[in-house]
Amino acid sequence: MSDHAHPTSELQEISRRLQVAMEIQWILRDESGLSPVAALKRAAESRVVPAAAPRRPSPAARVEAASSPSSAAPPPAATVIQPWQNDPARFASLDELHETYQACLRCELGKTRKNFVFGVGSPKARVMFIGEAPGRDEDLQGEPFVGAAGQLLTKILGAVDFKREDVYIANILKCRPPGNRDPQPEEIAACEPILRRQIELIQPLVLCTLGAFAARTMLGVNSGISRLRGRVHDYRGIPLVPTYHPAALLRNASWKRPTWEDVQLLRREYDRLAKTES
16 A cells, blocks of 8 residues: 555644644643633634733732822822811902802811801901900901900090091901800810911901910910900010909909009000001
């Protein structure tokens, strides 16, 4: 029999060997879970030679990928900043400051107030009076010192030739504490920066605190008003004269004389500074 007697058998043998080689190669490369026969059948049906399965990353590569920015968890949503949460020092006028903070919720008093009591008077005032916090009448009307104590303050101002509309009047707190209780530390911390900016914008020649609480807060001391009054202190380079709160004078007439002495001292200090300025 000649060498070319069985070409069909030789072709079949070559085909069989190729199929076995392809199956062995597929077993080494495929990670899909399909049997070699099924994989070859799928490839034949799609008429596309199966691509090599992607290599599984090494443990070191997986660690590197997990620490990369692209695989990190998305950052939390940005916190919404309310207008009143900005630094008061950034505002260039009393109107801007008032407009921004009139809806203030920097502390819990914002939830109980009726009105935000910013301040009243001339933005160019050379004398500024600072009390503790709004009372009932002030909370209702939105203006500081409008009750009986406010009426007395107006008379005291007139006694030393100051008009209420020519000075500026404000409080440490801009919202009334419930029951007129003393301001709490967190309330002072929330509100004092607003007052500080008011002072910076007005630039008074002299300050006058009304009552022990205002004096202690502005001066950062724990002394009583009887020890603080009667002399000139310094607040950030501005002379400060402490005296009794007008409401206290309504309760105790004996404090009217020392108050009169204090406002006379205030007037003398103002006159001295005004003369120097001119």
